Amino acid sequence: MSNEEITLRAGDAEATVRPGNGGRIGSLRVDGVELLRQGDRYGCFPMAPWVGRIRDGRFRDGATVHQMPLNSAPHAIHGPARDGAWVTARATADEAVLTYxxxxxxxxxxxxxxxxxxxxxxxxxxxxxxxxxxxFPAQLGWHPWFNRTLDGGTGVEIAFDAAWQEERGADHLPTGNRIDPRPGPWDDCFGMPDGVDVTLTWPERLELKVTSREQWVVVYDEQEAAVCVEPQTGPPNGLNTLPRLVTPVEPLEATTTWSWRRL
Incomplete structure (x- = not known):
């Protein structure tokens, strides 16, 4: 099938999927209100086969060292899947399956x-x-850009209870130390052993919960236009520090759900 844009609808919710632009969710509207930052690099894109940055773009698999392109010099960031053209395997009114x-x-x-x-x-x-x-070692995750305000309303509030924060070095990568969670602003990875659970609240408008069985989430709120809540299967640079192995009999799979209620 093609990689043309797909529109999904369910009740008062509408999502636009863009296979040809990194398999990303280009739009998510609830009651006609857009929740995601618009633009070719925004929306919500899948991160694969790694998440966040790889230090110097290098990772080791056994005795072999692999070099990835330094698309966020001096590091490699977010994996190539967000830059590729995905293919639609099938689509219905409320579900799409893409491959890459x-x-x-x-x-x-x-x-x-x-x-x-x-x-x-x-x-x-x-x-x-x-x-x-x-x-091979791999990681999976998602990078949504949620609008900081909805139609000019009050700015979003981010709430979560993490067991630890990955200490961030000057190179924006975890040092390997786990510290007590610190107040924002954040561009940081947090550990949630019972699963990712982060609540975004746009006062008097909408509450949205980002959940996942995975144990790591990056929260980024240093930008004026949007905030990011990124569930993932491991920390940044995890291909080197905490890889998950994909084998011929065991793929790597992750799921996240965003659920919302009107306020």
């Missing part, structure tokens, strides 16, 4: 599958990576 073949510069032939499922009060995203041959 990983290749050069990623050294392992592999397939990504993303399922986007819209309900009247929730959006559920599922992402999986499976190998076409060799086992």
């Amino acid at each position: 073949d990983l290749g050069d510069p990623w050294p392992y032939p592999a397939k990504l599958t993303q399922v986007v499922a819209l309900a009247p009060d929730a959006l559920t995203l599922t992402l999986a990576v499976e190998t076409y041959g060799s086992s």
